[in-house]
Amino acid sequence: MSGQVNSKDTGLRGVYVANTGISMIDETAGKLFYRGYLVNTLTKYSTYEETAYLIMHGKLPLRSELDKFSSNLKSERKIPSEVLKFMMQIPKESPPMDVLQSTISILAHYDPDIYDQSKEAHYRQSIRIIAKIPTVIAAWDRIRKNMSVIEPDTSLSHTDNFLYMLFGERAPPKIEKCFDIAMIAHAEHSFNASTFAARIVASTNAHVYAAIVAAIGALSGDLHGGACYQVMRNLKEIGSPEKVEQWVINQLANNRKISGMGHAVYKTVDPRVKILDECIRVLTENIEDYKYYKMIKLIEKYTKREFRKLKGADIYPNVDLYSAVLYNLMGIDCDLYPALFALSRSVGWCTHIIEQKYPDPPLKPVLYRPLADYKGLYYGPNGGRYIPIDKRKH
Amino acid sequence: MSGQVNSKDTGLRGVYVANTGISMIDETAGKLFYRGYLVNTLTKYSTYEETAYLIMHGKLPLRSELDKFSSNLKSERKIPSEVLKFMMQIPKESPPMDVLQSTISILAHYDPDIYDQSKEAHYRQSIRIIAKIPTVIAAWDRIRKNMSVIEPDTSLSHTDNFLYMLFGERAPPKIEKCFDIAMIAHAEHSFNASTFAARIVASTNAHVYAAIVAAIGALSGDLHGGACYQVMRNLKEIGSPEKVEQWVINQLANNRKISGMGHAVYKTVDPRVKILDECIRVLTENIEDYKYYKMIKLIEKYTKREFRKLKGADIYPNVDLYSAVLYNLMGIDCDLYPALFALSRSVGWCTHIIEQKYPDPPLKPVLYRPLADYKGLYYGPNGGRYIPIDKRKH
Numbered sequence A, B: 001m002s003g004q005v006n007s008k009d010t011g012l013r014g015v016y017v018a019n020t021g022i023s024m025i026d027e028t029a030g031k032l033f034y035r036g037y038l039v040n041t042l043t044k045y046s047t048y049e050e051t052a053y054l055i056m057h058g059k060l061p062l063r064s065e066l067d068k069f070s071s072n073l074k075s076e077r078k079i080p081s082e083v084l085k086f087m088m089q090i091p092k093e094s095p096p097m098d099v100l101q102s103t104i105s106i107l108a109h110y111d112p113d114i115y116d117q118s119k120e121a122h123y124r125q126s127i128r129i130i131a132k133i134p135t136v137i138a139a140w141d142r143i144r145k146n147m148s149v150i151e152p153d154t155s156l157s158h159t160d161n162f163l164y165m166l167f168g169e170r171a172p173p174k175i176e177k178c179f180d181i182a183m184i185a186h187a188e189h190s191f192n193a194s195t196f197a198a199r200i201v202a203s204t205n206a207h208v209y210a211a212i213v214a215a216i217g218a219l220s221g222d223l224h225g226g227a228c229y230q231v232m233r234n235l236k237e238i239g240s241p242e243k244v245e246q247w248v249i250n251q252l253a254n255n256r257k258i259s260g261m262g263h264a265v266y267k268t269v270d271p272r273v274k275i276l277d278e279c280i281r282v283l284t285e286n287i288e289d290y291k292y293y294k295m296i297k298l299i300e301k302y303t304k305r306e307f308r309k310l311k312g313a314d315i316y317p318n319v320d321l322y323s324a325v326l327y328n329l330m331g332i333d334c335d336l337y338p339a340l341f342a343l344s345r346s347v348g349w350c351t352h353i354i355e356q357k358y359p360d361p362p363l364k365p366v367l368y369r370p371l372a373d374y375k376g377l378y379y380g381p382n383g384g385r386y387i388p389i390d391k392r393k394h
Helices: A039-045 A048-057 A063-075 A081-089 A096-110 A120-145 A158-167 A174-186 A193-204 A208-220 A228-239 A241-253 A271-283 A291-311 A319-329 A332-358 B040-045 B049-057 B063-075 B081-089 B096-110 B119-144 B158-167 B173-185 B193-203 B208-220 B225-240 B240-251 B270-284 B291-311 B321-329 B334-357
Strands: A016-020 A023-026 A031-034 A371-374 B016-020 B023-027 B030-034 B371-374
Touching: A016 A332, A031 A039, A031 A048, A031 A208, A039 A174, A039 A271, A039 B291, A048 A120, A048 A174, A048 A332, A048 B173, A063 A120, A063 B291, A063 B334, A081 A096, A081 A120, A081 B081, A096 A120, A096 A208, A096 A332, A096 B096, A096 B208, A120 A158, A120 A208, A120 B193, A158 A174, A174 A271, A174 A319, A174 A332, A193 A208, A193 A332, A193 B208, A208 A332, A208 B208, A228 A241, A228 A291, A228 A319, A228 A332, A228 B030, A228 B049, A241 A291, A271 B158, A271 B240, A291 A319, A291 A371, A319 A332, B016 B334, B023 B240, B030 B049, B030 B270, B040 B173, B040 B270, B049 B158, B049 B173, B049 B240, B049 B334, B063 B119, B081 B096, B081 B119, B096 B119, B096 B208, B096 B334, B119 B158, B119 B208, B119 B334, B158 B173, B173 B321, B173 B334, B193 B208, B193 B334, B208 B334, B225 B240, B225 B291, B225 B334, B240 B291, B270 B321, B291 B321, B291 B334
Parallel strands: A016 B371, A371 B016
Antiparallel strands: A023 A031, B023 B030
């Protein structure tokens, strides 16, 4: 039935759907806060593990709290041998995000707390999922390349251990540091599509795995977590800096998206851009000679210019434009970029799932159930009468 | 950032989020239409396969169109032997909805169209998923009971074949007919939580499997597809008709949900109730002696009375109160009820995914990205300054 229409086919842009205490985006100032801390403060002083604690528990940990949190994560890194055996059987060409989705879904079968509806069980499930996602991603990248799977090393941090499992050896300290920073910068971002999908699933009272699996599905799309992968595909397709200008003009002329530019929320530069830009500079000796860096700067410049010409409005780069180049510098395959996003964001997802199911102050549980405006006839063809099949005509 | 607030922590009740041409709920008249046909018309004259065609293609098929559609479904029923082998390895106590979620996710690895973004490829993926869900559910029920898995029989219809694969023999004609009717009645219901989750995943440009897997997750929760399972658990817990009144009073006094009563959209009786009520009567010789039927009638009566007393408002039964009793009559295990819901609803989900990605008329693709109202301080503890870990105090 038709009625008051708040937002139709605009993807709920500008519509407030819930209260949250987890993160805040100041879209005009271009600031992102996790639990009241600027993301830039955290990437400067904190670590991924400490930031994960902050996001999940609402405050920075004491030393003893962080030690316990890290040790809980470490003890949950291994995936059951049955699940590893399953991964070995997956066709090698399967996209990493599809493999992450199916493998996390399978891990639910091995979680002893799956029927436990307590808040504590939800934290335990969350820790298991956050701990295992890096193991699954690294294992899959090696399995598909016919390389032996590397066991997690509990002497290493969450992010250092991931790079170790991926590469089969410790990454250089600069890369480890920049990767940890990138993971802090991606850990949480309020009601983006994947987090929203996770919250909708959680709102029906489903368990943490069911909701995370939905979030992974949403993140896999190239309008969301797939965008950084798309940036790198675009850079490879364009080929060289001198071809950027024409490519940008063509994309906009054909009403095609320029991945890495524009954002559904920010009305200015995405604050994560500066963080990743600095990382790229740390990892590059002669930044002026680095082709992909030159190219994203030109994409930014020409998209801004053309967008202003065509739409009379400003457009700004987002995190995906820079994360693509950063991950490429680290030597990570570009079809893994969305999975790195999932690795980092799993903390935000789990925290939102818990907030959805155990809001503070407590609320009566209510599942998401919006309305749609029906555009057909009330009674359809032939007044909604059923015509027997042999008497039908088109 | 705070701003215009449309719906916060009310699960988007009453908010129109999109246009659709698939189905319509007239919430005050208590009518449900698929593509302009009353669901009651379809359960009376149509079949599940024909209704599936109607939902997917927007019109009732000609004989030749239905034959082709049915034969496409039949040819896609089998699941790859690798996937069956995987299912054999799943711990036997895993909940059927979890197994359905992981298995459909795995099936994505074997779909040849996974990278194809054409509308046609989306139809092909949809047909494969709709065809295989019954096979997965029946196979899992037999695997967990250490019984041999039954191959699909292509001489049977979509729903008859499911019951055959589940039971290992044809069900009696009355049961086959009532099951087909129940599946028609559950096939589509606009923007419920699982369909909405599927559309959000699809809005990021993810593939059909990724979106269906999210929908299965949402359906698994006991506030959504799990409700009919919860109804049967409640009936068993209550035990006998004379205990219903006190149980209803206790539930409401403790602010606990009475599954099967009330609906997020309907302001009167759910129109599917009458359809399933008739099926229950067809399958029961002495309806007056049938304990569970008596009990749901009493749940309805006492909940209405108590609800009016406590809240001064009316409450009506929904489809789950009746489907639970109907499926029980058919001899189906109660933890499979949510999976039967998925079997039926897969058609609605796939159609919504396609409508989301290929709207008519075409729209610029836009992913769902609502806002949340942040309830914390702009700058957090200590003005958002980072205190080194060993100087922190709680």
